[in-house]
Amino acid sequence: MSQMTIEFNARLESIPYYPAADAYGDGRELVLLASNETPFTPAPAVREAIVARIGSLNRYPDPEKSELRARIAARCGVDASMVTVGNGSCEILLAAAQALLEPGAEVVFAWPSFSVYPQLAALTGAREVRVSLDREQRHDLAAIAREVTAATRLVLVCNPNNPTGTALPVAAIDAFVAEVPRHVCVIVDEAYVEFSTLQDPDESIDLVRRHPNVVLLRTFSKVYGLCGLRCGYAIGPESFRVACEKVRQPFTVNALAQAAATVAIDLQEEVERRVEQTAVERLHVVEELRARGLPVADSEANFCWVGLGGRDDRLVCDELARQGVIVRAGSALGGPGHLRVTFGTRDENERFLDALDAALAAVPAADA
Numbered sequence: 001m002s003q004m005t006i007e008f009n010a011r012l013e014s015i016p017y018y019p020a021a022d023a024y025g026d027g028r029e030l031v032l033l034a035s036n037e038t039p040f041t042p043a044p045a046v047r048e049a050i051v052a053r054i055g056s057l058n059r060y061p062d063p064e065k066s067e068l069r070a071r072i073a074a075r076c077g078v079d080a081s082m083v084t085v086g087n088g089s090c091e092i093l094l095a096a097a098q099a100l101l102e103p104g105a106e107v108v109f110a111w112p113s114f115s116v117y118p119q120l121a122a123l124t125g126a127r128e129v130r131v132s133l134d135r136e137q138r139h140d141l142a143a144i145a146r147e148v149t150a151a152t153r154l155v156l157v158c159n160p161n162n163p164t165g166t167a168l169p170v171a172a173i174d175a176f177v178a179e180v181p182r183h184v185c186v187i188v189d190e191a192y193v194e195f196s197t198l199q200d201p202d203e204s205i206d207l208v209r210r211h212p213n214v215v216l217l218r219t220f221s222k223v224y225g226l227c228g229l230r231c232g233y234a235i236g237p238e239s240f241r242v243a244c245e246k247v248r249q250p251f252t253v254n255a256l257a258q259a260a261a262t263v264a265i266d267l268q269e270e271v272e273r274r275v276e277q278t279a280v281e282r283l284h285v286v287e288e289l290r291a292r293g294l295p296v297a298d299s300e301a302n303f304c305w306v307g308l309g310g311r312d313d314r315l316v317c318d319e320l321a322r323q324g325v326i327v328r329a330g331s332a333l334g335g336p337g338h339l340r341v342t343f344g345t346r347d348e349n350e351r352f353l354d355a356l357d358a359a360l361a362a363v364p365a366a367d368a
C-alpha cells in the first residue's frame with residue numbers, strides 16, 4: 001500500500017506544466033520582461049481605493065460586481081448585463097471552456113497563440129484545432145474559418161496576438177465573424193488592445209453590437225498594471241455572462257480587485273500616457289533588434305517576438321537570466337528559436353539589449 005499514489009483525471013496528462021523560470025541575477029535588481037507586465041506602478045487614486053476597502057475585508061465581495069460592471073458598461077457604452085467580470089480574464093476563459101466545451105465539441109485557435117488556449121480543450125475533453133499563423137506571424141482568418149465545423153463551439157482570436165504581438169484591423173475580424181455560424185462563440189481576446197495603433201479600443205466594441213455570438217475579453221493586468229490583483233472582464237451577450245456565473249465559484253473576484261478596477265477604468269489619461277511611453281520603447285527596442293539582423297514580427301503590443309538566427313532560445317534565455325534579465329523562451333510558447341520580450345522602462349530595455357549582445361556572442365547559431 002505504501003507505493004500507492006493519488007490517481008488523477010486522465011485529462012491532466014495532456015496539460016503541460018512549466019515550472020517558473022530560474023533567475024540568477026548578477027547582484028543587480030532583476031529585469032522582469034517575461035510576463036508582459038507594465039513597469040507602471042498603481043496610480044494614487046487606485047491605491048486609495050484599495051486602502052479604503054481594507055477595513056471591511058471581513059465581508060465577502062459583491063457577488064454581482066455591480067459597481068465595477070456599471071463603470072465598465074458606462075465606459076464602453078454597453079448595458080451592464082453584457083459585462084462579465086473575472087478573477088483575471090483567464091478565469092473567464094476557463095469558465096467559457098467549461099460552459100461551451102465537452103467531449104465531441106471542437107475549439108479552434110491560431111498557433112502560436114496564448115498558452116492557456118490548449119488547456120481549454122484538455123480540461124474539457126474537447127478536440128482542439130490549431131491553425132498556423134501566416135508568414136507575417138498574424139492570424140490567418142481564412143484558414144481559421146475553413147476549420148469551423150458543425151462541432152465547433154468556440155473560436156479564439158487573440159488580437160493583438162500573444163506571443164507574436166501582431167494585430168489585425170477590426171474590419172478583418174468583422175468580416176471573419178460574419179462568415180462564422182451564429183451558434184459558434186467567437187472570443188476576441190483583447191488583453192493588449194489598448195497598445196494597438198491599428199484601432200481605437202472603443203472600435204471593436206461595435207463587433208459585439210453587430211454580432212450576437214462575439215465576446216470581447218479584456219483585462220486590468222496589462223496597461224492598467226493590476227495583474228497582482230487579478231481582474232479582467234468580457235463584453236458579450238448576457239447568456240454568456242450567465243453561463244460563466246453558473247460554472248464559477250461564488251464571490252470569485254476579490255473585494256480589493258473590484259475596488260481598484262472600479263477606479264482604474266476611469267483613468268483614461270493615465271492609460272494614454274502609458275500607451276505612448278510603451279510605443280516609444282517599442283519603436284526603440286524593435287529598431288535595435290532589427291539593427292542586429294534579428295527578425296522581429298510587427299508588434300502592436302507591449303512585447304515583441306524576435307527570431308534568434310538559428311540559436312537555441314533556451315540557451316539564450318539562460319544566458320540572459322545569468323545576467324539578471326528574464327524573458328520568455330519561444331519553445332515554451334510554440335515557437336522554438338524565438339524570444340518573447342516585454343518592453344520595460346528605457347533603463348530595463350538597455351540592460352536587455354546589452355545582455356542580449358553578450359548572449360548572442362555566447363550561444364552559437366545552429367548553422368554556424
Ligand SMILES: *Cc1c(COP(=O)(O)O)cnc(C)c1O
Binds near residue numbers: 088089218221232
Ligand atoms: C495576459 C493575457 C491575458 C490576461 O490574463 P489575466 O488573467 O487577465 O491576467 C489574457 N489573454 C492574453 C492573450 C494575455 O496575454
